[in-house]
Amino acid sequence: MTSLPDTPQTRVGAAERxxxxxxxxxxxxxxxITHEEMEQRLQHALTATTRAELDLVTADLPADPRGDADTATLAAGGGRIVRRGAWRVPRTLKVASAFGKIRLDLSHAVIEHPVIDIELGLGFGRATITVPHNATVDVDGVQGGWKAVRYRPPRHATPGGPHIRITGTSGFGRVRIRHARRR
Known part of the structure; x- marks a missing residue:
């Protein structure tokens, strides 16, 4: 089956919006652009149904230099990997540690993407990941070795936060995911 060419009348989906x-x-x-202009353009972008409508709100902006290459890798043989405070979370974060401890605190981080993928590669170390209180978390892709993944979703979910998918292997270490307290 051949695909149709991308024309101004081509319908767009949620990913393009x-x-x-x-x-x-x-x-x-x-x-x-100003805050008011951003709000106005966001309204048009989020309700666009065709390529032409979407291109209208971004035509005068430079292309995103990051493209799809928004991936970072944190690796350590031993020792600690710590990220906390107002750090920028990439779209895909690969974390590898043979013997060390990992602590990722996303509660105050700058999260620019609606979906964040965290790929773990743990040997004997352990990982503690703190997510924003309004985040949704998917841990089905984590393969626990010696110890199980510890995650308890909140009783009352708050919509509007990022979706965080955690995948990978935990070897002999423990993976613990918790939600930050509300501010």
Whole structure:
């Protein structure tokens, strides 16, 4: 089956609308557009149904230089890997540790993507991941070796947060995921 060419009348999906919203937010952060202009364009981008409607709100913005290459790797043989405070979380975060401890605190982090993938590769160490209180978490992709993954979703979910998918292997270490307290 051949695919149709991308024309101005081509219908767009949620992924294209989300990408346009990210470009608009980046343009605002770079002070290319005002807050009011961003809000107005976001409304149009999130309700766009065709390529032409979506292109209209981003036509005068530069292309995203990151593209799909928004991936970072944190690796250590031993010792600790710690990220906390206002650090920028990439779309895909690969974390590898043979013997060390990992502590990722996303509660105050800058999360620019609606979905974050965290790929774990643990040997004997352990990982503690703190997610924002309004995040949803998927741990089905983690293969526990010696100890099980510890995660208890909140009783009352708050919508609007990022979706965090955690995959990989935990070897002989423990993986613990918890939600941050509400501020």
């Amino acid at each position: 989300d990408a346009a919203a990210e470009r608009l937010q980046q343009a605002y952060a770079e002070e290319r």
